Amino acid sequence: MESVRARDEAAIRDLRRLPKAHLHLHFTGSMRSATLLDLADKYGVHLPEALRSGEPPQLRATDERGWFRFQRLYDIARSCLRTPEDIQRLVREAAEEDVRDGSRWLEIQVDPTSYAPRLGGLIPALEIILDAVQSASRDTGLGIRVLVAANRMKHPLDARTLARLAVRYADRGVIGFGLSNDERRGFARDFDRAFAIAREGGLLAAPHGGELSGPASVRDCLDDLHAGRVGHGVRAAEDPVLLSRLASRGVTCEVCPASNVALGVYEKPEDVPLRALFDAGVPMAxxxxxxxxxxARLAAQYEIARSAHGFTDAELAELARQSVRGSCAPQDAQQGLLAEIDAWLAA
Structure with missing residues (x-):
């Protein structure tokens, strides 16, 4: 009976109107399917059916073959971004989608080396991306910042180069430094110097961990890279001591329920340990x-928390608050957002 009442209460409030911050969105992965089709046609790029259909492809990245397929699809999509105008379109549309889903602050993640060959080099690529972010933010009213991410599959020296570049552009909207791709490859400690450069330059350390690998990869993010946030982090739920550590340190986990299921980390939305992390006091975004x-875009992740895990509106509002507190938004912007969240709940 109590769960029925909770669902009835939840149905009153529109989750797209819940103000929130979006802290885990990859650059190419933010693209609209229709835009990908348009750009592929423009450049004569043959898209596999998994990208042409407009439906999410069937992926299972818990084995290396599945991850390779995911990465191949991502690389094909990225190959359709070739000009500054393409970059501007992607960022503007990503911002529009976020605004539609109630996002007030977006921290988008990008490895500029992936775009450098077509955009004139590493520095021009990052400058084009930052210009697009500034323009989209101005046009949509969405606060947008950039997290530069190194690729775990590349040499750690490449990561150091990226870290120095990220620090150089901290005054242009770069707020953090990350580490993405298959966390089962290599060791986090191989990238410790790159993260030290980023932290010494005032950037947030936000590596991926605890998705395809277990709790040990989250501990490595904390111990070797001194993470202030962890991309994903859900596998920490398998280690109560680690959960307590994340909670006591206030390290925000950027949890992506739909992708956890799509990649085969969990079988169904109900299996994603949202409740375990929440009840342990681990901040989530x-x-x-x-x-x-x-x-699934941003609001759909909150819908999973509501429908699959029984989160009440008060708990969903707290998730939104945690996303704001875990962001790099200025304090005055955070306070304004927290007040908007309270107003949503009071409505």
């Missing part, structure tokens, strides 16, 4: 990860 490949 729900994120969409790669909606181009996983289908």
């Amino acid at each position: 729900l994120g969409a990860d790669d909606p181009l490949l996983f289908g």
Whole structure:
């Protein structure tokens, strides 16, 4: 009976109107399916059916073959971004989608080396991305910042180069430094110097961990990279001591329920340990990860918390607060957002 009442109460409030911050969104993965089709046609790029259908592809990245397929689809989509105008379109549309889903602050993640060959080099690529972010923010009213992410599959020296570049552009909207791709490859400690450069330059350390690998990868993020946030982190639920550590340190986990299921980390939405992390006091920021490949954007992640895990509106509002507190938004912007969340709950 209590769960029925909770659902009835939840149905009153529109989750798209819940103000929130979006802290885990990858650059190419933020693209609209229709935009990908348009750009592929423009450049004569043959898209596999998994990208042409407009439906999320069937992926299972818990084995290396599945991850390779995911990465191949992502690389094909990225190959359709070739000009500054393409970059501007992607960022503007990603911002529009976020605003539609109630986002007031977006921290988008990008490895500029992936775009450098077509955009004139590493520095021009990052400058084009930052210009697009500034323009989209101005046009949509969404606060947007950039997290530069190194690729775990590349040499750690490449990561150091990126870290120095990220620090150089901290005054242009770069707020953090990350580490993405298959966390089962290599060791976090191989990238410790790159993260030290970023932290010494005032950037947030936000590596991926605890998705395809277990709790040990989250501990490595904390111990070796001194993470202030962890991308995903859900596998920490398998270790109560680690949960307590995350909670006591206030380390926000950027949890992406739809992608966890799409990649085969969990069988169904109900299996994602949202409740375990929440009840342990671990701050969470729900994120969409790669909606181009996983289908679900930001508000849908909150809907999973509501429908699959029975989160009440008060708990959903607290999740939104945690996303704001875990962001790099200025304090005055955070306070304004927290007040908007309270107003949503009071309505």
